[in-house]
Amino acid sequence: MKKMLVHGQKDMLQIAIVSDNALYEYYMEKTENAGQLVGSIIKARVINVLPGMQAAFVDIGLPKNAFLYIDDVLHPHLERQPKEKPLIAELLQPGQELLVQVMKEPLGGKGARVTTHFSLPGRFLVYMPIADYIGVSKKVSTEAERSRMRAVGDKIRLPGEGVIMRTAAEGESVESLQQDVQFLREHWQEIRHRGETASAPTLLHRDADLVHRLVRDLLTTEIDEIWIDDGSVFRRTKAMMKRLAPAMLPRLRLFVPQIGGASLFQQERIHEQLQEASQRRFRLKSGGDLVWDQTEALTVIDVNTGSFVGSSDLEDTVFRTNLEAAEQIARLLRLRDAGGIIIVDFIDMEEERHREQVMHLLERLARSDRTKCQVVGWTRLGLLEMTRKKVREQKMPPSKETSGGRD
Structure with a gap:
């Protein structure tokens, strides 16, 4: 349930x-x-251009200027980009005004990261006004449905537009998808129209x-x-x-x-579970535990057998503990909203098939994460390396004083 x-x-x-x-x-x-800052579209002003970094800092109305990398200035479709990457100074100059979209919230001492690859999410699809390509969610169950959705996406978009068909679009009619893209297209035109007369920096659109x-x-x-x-x-x-x-x-x-x-x-013990998830040491049901050490860019997770001694041989005990740990790690990464590089020190396994099963389990669970999460693989030192994209400040559980009944 x-x-x-x-x-x-x-x-x-x-x-x-x-x-x-x-x-x-x-x-x-x-x-x-x-409304969150990620997804906001802002008329910004270029403050300075950094040729050595191929990037620029732009004023979006926050205390810290936002970072705009050259890849986020070039066309979103790789096939439409020049064969040789131009210099950032050829594309942007100080004082220039342009529309940008926030793709990453300010984190720690860093400003927001912005892009000119605009996207507006709807119920069934994501509308990208200048992307010129079609994508389909990897979670769509069958290849036949993926092909149908791709064909529908091509039918409902205008030349130069891009769409990503979301999982919710599976089985939906052409009419429903057409209505979704038309609503988003009209909203984009409104944003552009307001941007023509606005003074930078001005917020033109905030996500729902x-x-x-x-x-x-x-x-x-x-x-x-x-x-x-x-x-x-x-x-x-x-x-x-x-x-x-x-x-x-x-x-x-x-x-x-x-x-x-x-x-x-x-x-449902929601706040109790949040408190348990935020502890440095998390107990597994088997008796094993996970020890988390986290910085702004790196998370290290150590898996221990703890009091779990198993019922057969040592390899079986280690394997079962690592499987349980993998399930909890995938869950806790979401609850903690951990981002950056993630290193997992699983208990050493002798059999290669066990190592592969643990990694495949974590890969399968990572695919259900709404935040982009990738299992890179085992390092030469026997550690499992992952990455997870972090786009906003980590949310903290409410204090116990505010976690009870309705206020």
């Missing part, structure tokens, strides 16, 4: 996705700060708030039930589902707590 739980408060909205009572995804957003993204991005057919404990959020979600995902409406439910009873998040 996979459930989405939505907890509304006066100043915060929290979303948890649980499967068989285990927390797998968690999102929170302050209501006074509705968490309630909208709940329906647009998080709601899939894998979700069996959607529970919401706030009447206002419930009504907004219901209205949005009627427009974007009407077939899912029977799964939507309003949670009304009993007087003195547990809240929605308390019933």
